[in-house]
Amino acid sequence: MDILVLIKQVPDPEALVEIAAGGKSLNIEPKFATNLFDEYALEEALKIREKHGGKVKVISLGSAKAIEALRTAIAMGADEAVLIEDESFAGSDGYNTSLVLSRALEKETFDIILCGRQAIDADRGEVPQMVAQFLGLPHVGVVVKLDIADGKAVAESTLEGAREVIEVALPAIFTAQKGLNEPRIPLITGVMKAMKVQIPKLTVEDLGLAKDMAGPDGSKTKILQYLPQKKRPAVQFIAGEPQEAAIEAVRILADVERVI
Amino acid sequence: MDFALTEEQQFFKKIITDTVDRMVVPKAREIDEKDEFPWELWKDFTKLGYLGLRYPEEIGGMNADPVTAMIFYEQIARGSVGFAQSVIMNILMGTYFVYRFGSEEIKKRCLYPAMKGEKVATMCFTEDQSGSDLAATRTTAVKDGNEWVINGTKMWITNGPHADIATVLATTDPSLGAKGLNFFLVEKGTPGFSPGQIIDKLGCRGTVTGELVFDNVRIPEENLLGAELNKGVEYLAEILDEVRVMTAAMAMGIAQAAYDEGLEYARKRIAFGKTIGNYQLIRAKFADMATEMEASRLLIYSAAWKIKEKLPSRLEAGMAKMFATETCLKVVDEVTRIWGANAFANEYNPQRHFRDARFLLYGGGTHEILKDFLGRMLIGKS
Numbered sequence: 088m089d090i091l092v093l094i095k096q097v098p099d100p101e102a103l104v105e106i107a108a109g110g111k112s113l114n115i116e117p118k119f120a121t122n123l124f125d126e127y128a129l130e131e132a133l134k135i136r137e138k139h140g141g142k143v144k145v146i147s148l149g150s151a152k153a154i155e156a157l158r159t160a161i162a163m164g165a166d167e168a169v170l171i172e173d174e175s176f177a178g179s180d181g182y183n184t185s186l187v188l189s190r191a192l193e194k195e196t197f198d199i200i201l202c203g204r205q206a207i208d209a210d211r212g213e214v215p216q217m218v219a220q221f222l223g224l225p226h227v228g229v230v231v232k233l234d235i236a237d238g239k240a241v242a243e244s245t246l247e248g249a250r251e252v253i254e255v256a257l258p259a260i261f262t263a264q265k266g267l268n269e270p271r272i273p274l275i276t277g278v279m280k281a282m283k284v285q286i287p288k289l290t291v292e293d294l295g296l297a298k299d300m301a302g303p304d305g306s307k308t309k310i311l312q313y314l315p316q317k318k319r320p321a322v323q324f325i326a327g328e329p330q331e332a333a334i335e336a337v338r339i340l341a342d343v344e345r346v347i
Numbered sequence: 348m349d350f351a352l353t354e355e356q357q358f359f360k361k362i363i364t365d366t367v368d369r370m371v372v373p374k375a376r377e378i379d380e381k382d383e384f385p386w387e388l389w390k391d392f393t394k395l396g397y398l399g400l401r402y403p404e405e406i407g408g409m410n411a412d413p414v415t416a417m418i419f420y421e422q423i424a425r426g427s428v429g430f431a432q433s434v435i436m437n438i439l440m441g442t443y444f445v446y447r448f449g450s451e452e453i454k455k456r457c458l459y460p461a462m463k464g465e466k467v468a469t470m471c472f473t474e475d476q477s478g479s480d481l482a483a484t485r486t487t488a489v490k491d492g493n494e495w496v497i498n499g500t501k502m503w504i505t506n507g508p509h510a511d512i513a514t515v516l517a518t519t520d521p522s523l524g525a526k527g528l529n530f531f532l533v534e535k536g537t538p539g540f541s542p543g544q545i546i547d548k549l550g551c552r553g554t555v556t557g558e559l560v561f562d563n564v565r566i567p568e569e570n571l572l573g574a575e576l577n578k579g580v581e582y583l584a585e586i587l588d589e590v591r592v593m594t595a596a597m598a599m600g601i602a603q604a605a606y607d608e609g610l611e612y613a614r615k616r617i618a619f620g621k622t623i624g625n626y627q628l629i630r631a632k633f634a635d636m637a638t639e640m641e642a643s644r645l646l647i648y649s650a651a652w653k654i655k656e657k658l659p660s661r662l663e664a665g666m667a668k669m670f671a672t673e674t675c676l677k678v679v680d681e682v683t684r685i686w687g688a689n690a691f692a693n694e695y696n697p698q699r700h701f702r703d704a705r706f707l708l709y710g711g712g713t714h715e716i717l718k719d720f721l722g723r724m725l726i727g728k729s
Contacts, residue, residue, distance in 0.1 A: 155361060
């Protein structure tokens with residue numbers, strides 16, 4: 088069972104993010120982490136390998152700094168890693184990120200592709216579906232349980248108020264949701280391996296793409312401006328008896344704030 | 348000249364930082380409150396393999412260089428210094444002489460299990476009337492046939508009450524002073540070896556520290572940990588600098604934990620309509636803290652690098668220990684001022700850092716004696 092895992096290095100959730108003067112870009116404190124949802128994807132890949140054998144290869148598209156995320160994946164137990172790095176990729180949108188990734192994936196043999204349901208920086212959650220489209224593969228999103236047997240997968244996805252059980256023939260793409268597993272903490276033997284490993288890099292030319300197909304020139308969307316978030320309003324007190332106040336609180340959370 | 352950590356060291360720092368954040372930080376408060384050896388965390392953490400940090404890969408270690416080891420010591424202390432002290436005792440002082448001088452049989456029985464966390468190790472120097480003044484050691488080792496007989500009482504022993512293996516400093520000839528000192532391995536279960544009083548400490552809680560009693564403890568001849576008799580002080584010198592720089596690294600761990608709390612508070616706490624980080628007097632505190640922590644780390648890494656390169660490092664190791672610990676004391680104090688009265692509440696962390704930092708002043712020797720030692724090195728015997 089050969090499994091490919093797509094991972095992205097994102098700003099650390101605690102990094103300071105500020106809108107640069109002019110609103111055209113963001114100033115992000117240089118603290119990085121592997122996207123949390125991708126860690127669930129990697130953990131699931133490692134579990135599948137433990138059960139069914141095969142290998143786990145991790146692929147990331149990013150700057151040289153993303154090597155750290157790939158080393159972390161090796162430390163956790165991935166067999167191989169590759170970084171797609173080329174300065175022309177900077178500023179890619181979801182469309183050409185997916186295009187570039189799918190070109191890299193085409194060169195691989197695999198039964199399963201796993202990735203996080205979304206990256207926690209841009210939060211768009213669009214790349215896995217587009218990769219599936221480019222590769223002509225089935226896609227099952229927001230997976231919280233995944234069983235593999237006889238060339239098929241049975242996945243459970245979360246829905247509003249229910250879980251959907253889906254059967255799909257392999258190869259297929261799955262995106263990991265919180266609850267799928269608990270990512271392991273690397274053993275020192277893995278850390279030592281990761282410290283020494285040489286991680287190969289791929290460029291635009293290696294993927295047979297023209298320079299203008301990657302990066303902003305090949306993007307279908309364009310970020311016009313960054314606007315500051317609405318300031319969090321002051322604490323809202325709900326008057327009344329506890330039972331009525333609780334009902335009102337739930338109404339506000341569900342209908343006004345739309346967070347539940 | 349290159350001041351940067353290597354890519355490997357940077358990666359190691361990230362991994363151990365994440366590991367500590369996930370495993371140790373969430374338990375720190377409970378460890379402090381319970382003040383009991385955190386067995387569950389010990390088992391989970393030691394499974395990862397870090398107790399073999401300094402030892403060769405051939406015996407299951409990581410063969411980490413001293414700079415990498417300092418990164419580890421800082422991070423584990425950032426999580427919980429109470430837990431860190433127990434872990435570091437197994438990594439460094441508690442196993443060094445067993446590794447260096449133990450027979451293969453002893454290593455199989457004591458070192459390799461200690462590297463996996465299956466055995467808790469300790470090192471016993473201090474007595475009620477001796478600490479830095481090693482020559483005043485009163486614990487004796489007397490040869491009787493092919494055995495050594497140990498008698499004495501040790502105090503302030505980290506991991507002491509739970510120790511499976513103890514490296515014990517004892518004199519074979521009190522008339523020789525420091526030149527009569529040797530290290531001996533005593534294993535749990537040996538008749539006459541027992542734990543005594545446990546010390547209720549101000550800080551570094553969770554590391555169980557206490558008395559160990561040796562009452563006619565008979566150990567085999569091969570448990571003398573030294574190639575030659577009466578060279579104990581020379582052997583001790585082999586790790587003294589590393590131990591001092593390790594203490595400095597732990598100080599930075601506590602300082603960083605406190606600093607991070609201070610930073611978060613300064614960014615969120617509002618006074619007079621603005622977050623307090625907008626006020627110059629608060630900003631000045633961060634400028635001072637960050638500067639002195641950076642200077643401390645440069646001393647730590649520079650001394651560790653000298654140890655790695657086998658260059659003279661006695662002076663630099665002492666400077667690093669003293670400077671980093673004093674910096675830590677300032678940082679934990681400043682953070683309590685940034686937090687205001689909340690720092691005085693036991694439900695928040697700044698008070699724990701404030702208490703923990705004090706121990707590093709005395710652990711490994713007081714600064715009064717360290718300054719005297721450094722001054723003597725600098726001036727020479729005049």
